[in-house]
Amino acid sequence: MSITLHWFRTDLRVTDNPGLAAAQGAGLPVVGLYIATPGQWHTHDDAPIKLDFWRRNLQALEASLKHYGIPLLCLQVDSYRDVPACFEQLLTALKVAELHCNTEYPLNERRRDEAVAVACQQLGVRMQQHVDQVLTEPASLLNKSGQLFKVFTPYARAVRERLPPSLGLQEIRIQPLTQIPALPFAKSVSALTFPNAEHAWTALWPAGEQHAKQRLNEFCQQRIGHYKVQRDFPAVEGTSTISPYLAAGVLSIRQCWQTAQAWQDGSGVFTWQNELLWHDFYKYITWHYPHVCRHQPWKSDVGHVPWRHDRHEFEQWCAGRTGIPVIDAAMKQLLQTGWMHNRLRMIAAMFLTKQLLIDWRWGERWFMQHLVDGDFAANNGGWQWSASTGTDAVPYFRIFNPVTQSQRFDREGTFIRRYLPELADLDNAAVHEPGLLRPAGYPQPLIDLAFGRARALQAFKRIQ
Numbered sequence: 276m277s278i279t280l281h282w283f284r285t286d287l288r289v290t291d292n293p294g295l296a297a298a299q300g301a302g303l304p305v306v307g308l309y310i311a312t313p314g315q316w317h318t319h320d321d322a323p324i325k326l327d328f329w330r331r332n333l334q335a336l337e338a339s340l341k342h343y344g345i346p347l348l349c350l351q352v353d354s355y356r357d358v359p360a361c362f363e364q365l366l367t368a369l370k371v372a373e374l375h376c377n378t379e380y381p382l383n384e385r386r387r388d389e390a391v392a393v394a395c396q397q398l399g400v401r402m403q404q405h406v407d408q409v410l411t412e413p414a415s416l417l418n419k420s421g422q423l424f425k426v427f428t429p430y431a432r433a434v435r436e437r438l439p440p441s442l443g444l445q446e447i448r449i450q451p452l453t454q455i456p457a458l459p460f461a462k463s464v465s466a467l468t469f470p471n472a473e474h475a476w477t478a479l480w481p482a483g484e485q486h487a488k489q490r491l492n493e494f495c496q497q498r499i500g501h502y503k504v505q506r507d508f509p510a511v512e513g514t515s516t517i518s519p520y521l522a523a524g525v526l527s528i529r530q531c532w533q534t535a536q537a538w539q540d541g542s543g544v545f546t547w548q549n550e551l552l553w554h555d556f557y558k559y560i561t562w563h564y565p566h567v568c569r570h571q572p573w574k575s576d577v578g579h580v581p582w583r584h585d586r587h588e589f590e591q592w593c594a595g596r597t598g599i600p601v602i603d604a605a606m607k608q609l610l611q612t613g614w615m616h617n618r619l620r621m622i623a624a625m626f627l628t629k630q631l632l633i634d635w636r637w638g639e640r641w642f643m644q645h646l647v648d649g650d651f652a653a654n655n656g657g658w659q660w661s662a663s664t665g666t667d668a669v670p671y672f673r674i675f676n677p678v679t680q681s682q683r684f685d686r687e688g689t690f691i692r693r694y695l696p697e698l699a700d701l702d703n704a705a706v707h708e709p710g711l712l713r714p715a716g717y718p719q720p721l722i723d724l725a726f727g728r729a730r731a732l733q734a735f736k737r738i739q
C-alpha cells in the first residue's frame with residue numbers, strides 16, 4: 276500500500292499545518308515522521324529546556340495524530356548529515372508516494388532539505404515543501420524597485436498589503452488508521468534521546484496545542500487591548516508569552532495573526548501584529564542573507580569592531596553577577612524560566628555588546644543555550660540589532676543606560692526584587708543603583724557605565 280509522509284520539524288501541531296494538510300490532500304493514507312538529531316541539537320546550542328519542550332509537544336502531537344488515524348514514526352540519527360541516508364532506508368522499506376514538509380529557513384536546515392530532495396529524487400519520490408513559518412513567502416517579496424527589503428517598516432507594510440482579510444486556516448480530517456509494518460530502526464517518542472528534564476519545566480511551559488491555543492486566546496481576550504502600553508514593563512504580564520509555542524510550531528503564525536485580528540481592538544492589535552511581523556522579517560533576512568547563519572555580521576563594514584573576549588566579565592553577565600540589578604534580575608529570569616522579557620533582552624544584550632564591548636556572538640550563544648523559545652532567526656536578529664551589526668539595527672550611538680531603563684520600566688523595582696531577593700529591602704531609588712547600600716554578597720558594578728559607553732562609541736567611530 277502506498278502512503279504519503281509528512282515530515283514534522285518545527286511544526287509540532289495538527290491545526291493549520293500546510294504540509295500535513297497537503298499530504299492528506301494527496302488522497303493516500305498519511306503517516307507522520309519525526310527525526311531526532313541529538314548531535315545537531317548540540318551543535319546548534321539548543322537549550323535543554325527547549326528540547327524538553329519539544330519532547331513533550333511531540334508526545335502531545337502523537338496523541339492528536341492518533342485521533343486523526345495518523346501514526347507517528349520516530350527515527351533518530353546523530354546530525355543533519357545522516358538524514359538523507361535515513362530517508363534512503365525509510366523509502367526502501369515503505370512504499371512512499373510523496374514526502375511533504377514545511378520550509379525551515381536557516382542555512383543548515385536548507386542544506387539538509389536539499390540533500391533529502393536529491394535522495395528522494397533518486398528513489399522516485401516527490402518531495403514538496405510548503406510555506407508555513409511566515410505570513411508571506413520570502414523568495415517572492417521585493418520592494419517597489421525590485422530589491423530585497425533591508426528595513427523593517429516598509430517590509431511590514433508590504434506584507435500587510437499582501438495579506439487577504441482572512442487567512443483561511445487549514446484543517447485535516449479523520450482518516451481510517453494507517454497501518455505500517457514494524458520497522459526495526461523506528462523508535463517510540465519515549466525512546467528518543469532528549470536531555471534530562473527538570474520537574475519545574477512542565478508547569479512553566481505546558482505542552483500541547485490545546486494549551487497553546489488557550490494561552491493565545493487568553494492573551495487576546497484579556498491583555499491585547501493594553502499591549503501597546505504594558506508590553507515594556509517586565510513586572511507586568513503584558514505580553515503573550517507564546518514565543519516557545521510559535522518557535523516549536525505548536526501554534527502557526529497565521530493562527531496568531533487571525534486570532535488577534537478577530538479582536539478588532541485597534542492599536543493593541545496593530546502593535547502586537549507588528550511583533551509577529553518582526554518574527555517574519557528575521558526569517559526573511561535569514562533566507563536572503565545566509566551569511567548571518569555563518570556567525571557573520573549582516574553589515575559587512577562592522578567586521579572590524581574590536582570585540583572584547585573577556586571570559587571573566589562574560590561569566591559574570593551569564594550568572595547575573597554584574598552588580599547592575601536590572602541586568603542581574605534579567606539573567607536570573609532566563610536561568611530560572613528559560614524565557615526573558617523582550618525589553619530585558621534588549622537591555623541585557625546591549626549592556627554586553629556596548630558597555631562591556633563583548634562579542635555579540637558569545638551572548639547569542641548563551642541565550643540559545645538557555646531559551647525555551649530559542650529561534651535562530653529571532654535570536655540572531657535580536658543580537659545583531661543590539662550590537663548595531665544587523666539590518667535595521669539600533670544606531671551604534673544610541674546606547675541604553677541600564678539604570679535609566681530600569682528606573683523607567685521597573686519604576687518600583689518589583690521585577691528586580693522578584694529575582695534578586697537580596698535587594699528586597701532597598702528603597703525604590705537604591706534598588707536600581709544600590710551604591711553604598713549594597714547588601715553584603717551583592718557584587719560591585721562590573722564596569723563604570725560612562726566609561727563603557729565612551730569606549731564603545733570610540734570603537735564604533737573608528738570603523739565608520
Ligand SMILES: Cc1cc2nc3c(=O)[nH]c(=O)nc-3n(C[C@H](O)[C@H](O)[C@H](O)COP(=O)(O)OP(=O)(O)OC[C@H]3O[C@@H](n4cnc5c(N)ncnc54)[C@H](O)[C@@H]3O)c2cc1C
Pocket residue numbers: 506514515516517518519521522547550551553554555557615616617618620621624642646648649650651653654655656657658661
Ligand atoms: C537579544 C534578543 C534575542 C531574542 N531571541 C529570541 C529568540 O530566540 N526567539 C524568539 O522567539 N524571540 C527572540 N527575541 C524576540 C523577543 O524578545 C521575544 O520574541 C519575546 O520576548 C517573546 O515574548 P512574547 O511571546 O511574550 O512576545 P509578544 O510581545 O507577545 O510578541 C508576540 C510574538 O511576536 C514575536 N516577536 C516579538 N518580538 C519580536 C522580535 N523583536 N523579534 C522577533 N520576533 C518577535 C515572537 O514570536 C512573540 O512570541 C529576541 C530579542 C532580543 C532583543
